[in-house]
Amino acid sequence: MAGFLPTLAELADGGHEGLHTLYISPLKALAADIRRNLTGPIAEMGLPIRVEDRTGDTPHSRRQRQRADPPHILLTTPESLALLTSYEDAARIFKGLRRVIVDEIHALEESRRGDQLMLAQARQQTLCPDLRRVGLSATVENPSAVARFLARHPDPCAIIHADPGPAPDIAMLKTAEPPPWSGGGGAYAIPAVLAQTRQHRTTLIFHNTRAQAEIFFHKLWLANEDALPVGIHHGALSREQRERVEQAMVAGQLRAIVCTGSLDLGIDWGDVDLVIQVGAPKNVKRLVQRIGRANHRYNAPSKALLVPANRFEVVECRAALDAVRAGDLDGDPRGSAPLDVLCQKILITACAGPFDTAALYHEVRTAGPYAAISRAQFDDCLDFCATGGYALRAYDKWKRLLFKDGKWQLRDPRAARNIRMNIGTIQDADLLKVRMHRSRGGAPLGEVEESFAASLTPGDTFLIGGQIVRFEALRELVVEVSRDRGRTPRVATFSGTKFATSTQLSARILRLLQQSEWPDLPRHTAEWLALQRKVSRLPRPGRLLIETFPHEGREYACLYGFAGRNAQQTLGLLLTSRMEEERLAPLGFVAADYATLIWGLEPLTDPAPLLDPTRLAAGLDGWLQGNAVMKRTFRSVATIAGLTPRNLPGQRKSGRQATFSSDILYDTLAKYDPDHLLMRITRAEAMRGLVDFARIEEMLTRIGPDIDLLRLDRVTPLAAPMLLEVGRVPVEGQARERLLAEETERLMSAAGLT
Amino acid sequence: MDASHHFEFQGCTLTARPSGALWWAKARTLTVSDLHLGKAERMARRAGLQIPPYEVQDTLQRLQSEIEALSPTRVICLGDTFDDMEAGRAVAIQVQDWLTRLQSGREWVWIEGNHDPGPLPLSSAHLAELTLATLVFRHIATPETGEISGHYHPKAKLPVKGAGAARPCFLYDERRVILPAFGTYTGGLRTSDPALSRLMGPRARAVLTGPRALPMPMPR
Numbered sequence: 004m005a006g007f008l009p010t011l012a013e014l015a016d017g018g019h020e021g022l023h024t025l026y027i028s029p030l031k032a033l034a035a036d037i038r039r040n041l042t043g044p045i046a047e048m049g050l051p052i053r054v055e056d057r058t059g060d061t062p063h064s065r066r067q068r069q070r071a072d073p074p075h076i077l078l079t080t081p082e083s084l085a086l087l088t089s090y091e092d093a094a095r096i097f098k099g100l101r102r103v104i105v106d107e108i109h110a111l112e113e114s115r116r117g118d119q120l121m122l123a124q125a126r127q128q129t130l131c132p133d134l135r136r137v138g139l140s141a142t143v144e145n146p147s148a149v150a151r152f153l154a155r156h157p158d159p160c161a162i163i164h165a166d167p168g169p170a171p172d173i174a175m176l177k178t179a180e181p182p183p184w185s186g187g188g189g190a191y192a193i194p195a196v197l198a199q200t201r202q203h204r205t206t207l208i209f210h211n212t213r214a215q216a217e218i219f220f221h222k223l224w225l226a227n228e229d230a231l232p233v234g235i236h237h238g239a240l241s242r243e244q245r246e247r248v249e250q251a252m253v254a255g256q257l258r259a260i261v262c263t264g265s266l267d268l269g270i271d272w273g274d275v276d277l278v279i280q281v282g283a284p285k286n287v288k289r290l291v292q293r294i295g296r297a298n299h300r301y302n303a304p305s306k307a308l309l310v311p312a313n314r315f316e317v318v319e320c321r322a323a324l325d326a327v328r329a330g331d332l333d334g335d336p337r338g339s340a341p342l343d344v345l346c347q348k349i350l351i352t353a354c355a356g357p358f359d360t361a362a363l364y365h366e367v368r369t370a371g372p373y374a375a376i377s378r379a380q381f382d383d384c385l386d387f388c389a390t391g392g393y394a395l396r397a398y399d400k401w402k403r404l405l406f407k408d409g410k411w412q413l414r415d416p417r418a419a420r421n422i423r424m425n426i427g428t429i430q431d432a433d434l435l436k437v438r439m440h441r442s443r444g445g446a447p448l449g450e451v452e453e454s455f456a457a458s459l460t461p462g463d464t465f466l467i468g469g470q471i472v473r474f475e476a477l478r479e480l481v482v483e484v485s486r487d488r489g490r491t492p493r494v495a496t497f498s499g500t501k502f503a504t505s506t507q508l509s510a511r512i513l514r515l516l517q518q519s520e521w522p523d524l525p526r527h528t529a530e531w532l533a534l535q536r537k538v539s540r541l542p543r544p545g546r547l548l549i550e551t552f553p554h555e556g557r558e559y560a561c562l563y564g565f566a567g568r569n570a571q572q573t574l575g576l577l578l579t580s581r582m583e584e585e586r587l588a589p590l591g592f593v594a595a596d597y598a599t600l601i602w603g604l605e606p607l608t609d610p611a612p613l614l615d616p617t618r619l620a621a622g623l624d625g626w627l628q629g630n631a632v633m634k635r636t637f638r639s640v641a642t643i644a645g646l647t648p649r650n651l652p653g654q655r656k657s658g659r660q661a662t663f664s665s666d667i668l669y670d671t672l673a674k675y676d677p678d679h680l681l682m683r684i685t686r687a688e689a690m691r692g693l694v695d696f697a698r699i700e701e702m703l704t705r706i707g708p709d710i711d712l713l714r715l716d717r718v719t720p721l722a723a724p725m726l727l728e729v730g731r732v733p734v735e736g737q738a739r740e741r742l743l744a745e746e747t748e749r750l751m752s753a754a755g756l757t
Numbered sequence: 758m759d760a761s762h763h764f765e766f767q768g769c770t771l772t773a774r775p776s777g778a779l780w781w782a783k784a785r786t787l788t789v790s791d792l793h794l795g796k797a798e799r800m801a802r803r804a805g806l807q808i809p810p811y812e813v814q815d816t817l818q819r820l821q822s823e824i825e826a827l828s829p830t831r832v833i834c835l836g837d838t839f840d841d842m843e844a845g846r847a848v849a850i851q852v853q854d855w856l857t858r859l860q861s862g863r864e865w866v867w868i869e870g871n872h873d874p875g876p877l878p879l880s881s882a883h884l885a886e887l888t889l890a891t892l893v894f895r896h897i898a899t900p901e902t903g904e905i906s907g908h909y910h911p912k913a914k915l916p917v918k919g920a921g922a923a924r925p926c927f928l929y930d931e932r933r934v935i936l937p938a939f940g941t942y943t944g945g946l947r948t949s950d951p952a953l954s955r956l957m958g959p960r961a962r963a964v965l966t967g968p969r970a971l972p973m974p975m976p977r
Contacts, residue, residue, distance in 0.1 A: 160911050391808075391809075391810070393807075393809060393811075395810055397797070398799075398801050398807050398810065401805070401807065403805060414805075415805055418805045421804075646807070646808065647806070647808070649817075663943055663944035663945075664944065667941065667942060668808055671809045671815060671942075672809050672811075673942060674811070674815065675809065675815070676809060676811065677810040712805060740968055742917050743915065743917045743965075744969065747971040747973040749967070750973045751972060751973060751974065756962060
């Protein structure tokens, strides 16, 4: 609210025409919440100020009107803002704009969404040179980096530190039953969570993924004997559902809300007096942010409880508690900004009208994340947008952008519609809408992943929005369901983000494992660690522990790298490809934040040469090219850069044999044009984002030759949970082909077809 | 080890190649279907998209490898060789020399498909269908027996978890053979799709393409 005071002061006399202040938040819910909180006081004071929000949820008619007649204060998201800058009349829409407020800037600073926002800001600043920018956040570990991100480059940026308030009251939730060995649900804690809910006015129960929130809510509801009013809120639920919960919350009608990151930030629920985090927080900053949801009153401590979902998370929660007490926020520095977002920016600019190359380059460089971009990099992106940027110049006749009268413009102005439909940098898996069957009113419930929908047969039941529904039919890309009671549902898969435990938190965990005993940990967990120390050993800082053991006819190797989920995944990819070379017939691997578990047909006996960092790095390019993570990265890069738009007008989704996957495009480029711009972006992105290669390098350099290889005759206590981890990655190689040949042969003889 | 799958069909011994091409050794006839040449060009023209323009090169390179490996006296392109007529005209000019090289010394037959229904500026025969001994070659399957066709781009779900989602496959039963799409920029239709399960008899097999041609009961 304080961020708006200068705006209200400047608008109070009613003399300002058009847009004055733009408020940008990473969450739609936050924009809606701020509108509610602003309109109240404005109406009470009788100020002549119009406040509106504009997000993907805003009806088309209102968005049209907002363009024609912008309000004084517009509350929006980075994507909606980027779309506004693509209109031919952008200059008129933004006329008079004086202030931009970016809320929860730390959440944007680390993502492509933030990069896109800063590029849109650069545009606005070109249109309105006197614009002032303000960034707000309660959790920033490196304020000067955020300042460079926010300010017009190279302008200075003032940093104002607010009083941090009293320390939070935070602990691990005590439960009668110990947490399970593996899994992320936290269902064992439901009785204790219900008891806490009864003792507080309003409790927010945070989960790390949507699927976990759904399961937890369902089980909570079944155990809710007092019929406490509880609700569920996450990003895959329909707008109607989310709004209903938000309104009930504001009206104080709910005692608990099971939620995900969709309620992470800034929403002023007022009456929340307890936050429960289910599952390890992975990142201290996010934990602090979530704790801050409780007791939003100045000078009252926030109260929070952590619920580790499994034994290992007990250790992680302990380490996170220590970090919060020590005020030790985490954050990894970010490299140069991604060029796929810049490609999209160039196309967006072209939608708004012809542009001058030098002027656009200059504008791009005023955006903090792109301040260091070279003219050559910029020209590469421009060439990609215009011609496809291929070594084989094939599209002279079908250029996207033409250079005419000294300016670049769309060859076909109708292409603007395509480009606008695909603005944004959030890459969800393909989602299908879920609705109640038409005979029951067709009410929207939310979305599920297409692959999940494809696996359903009529009569199957699943959970969505906390209710069990029965799958009826897939009709025109809508999943039709009816209500169902009493059966055991499956769980819809959602594209929930998987966070990696931060470097700082991982280091704390490793230090904690070195203690001779663990009086601060619950007994079950202390005993588990002690058993591991007895039958094998505990991982140590500066060394790499590898355990190998046979299990159910396969050879396993578990590497405790403590490098975070993404880096451990990369380690799995790199190592299995080296093992494939050495004919060790790896079949697959799975990664968690603290370890990678590999299985195959042959045992790992000499890991040191396989882990030699120079050889890993040298083989990296060849390795990167073929693997699934690269293809996944390419998919999102190609979509953001506008090569394979997600939406096309009038797109027909039937006739599936006509469409083919972007993996084929990736393979083709790898073969014929490996240095194409999008391949370069994909490599860079895979290295730092999904792949986190820097953390692997850092780990391998740190341990050097200090590898402890332990051969054991069975699964160890620390490795056991890894066997239950989800997200297994198959290795496509000799071993897999061997099994496939065996299986097809078996099927043939079983069917009597040989 | 022979990576191909041999099977008897209407009194002929046919070979499903790992590449997705069908080889009839006795008649020295190589058949490929659904090359969809010019797909990239068509997408640029129709949707304004610029996908990597290497699919003609890649598809023809793979076809050339098959021709070099087998020295066929006859090559049949089973329709949808071109993604549309305009792409056909553009591509035919672009790769004329290459095609001429591939065609020299052998009979070459273009069967019409739904994407390329008319004559194109190409040498060699251009037919709606072709009958050879007990076999009839056409683009889209009909109720007739002894038919070799394409069109559907069949792909089969793999019976082993984690080997990838699906691979292009041949389908055959006592009455017909359906070829996978040979073109680089082609998608596929699952064998469980009603369009395919209606066409194929209960003892139909799918032959997976890939490193080896692997036969299995057709997934329904």
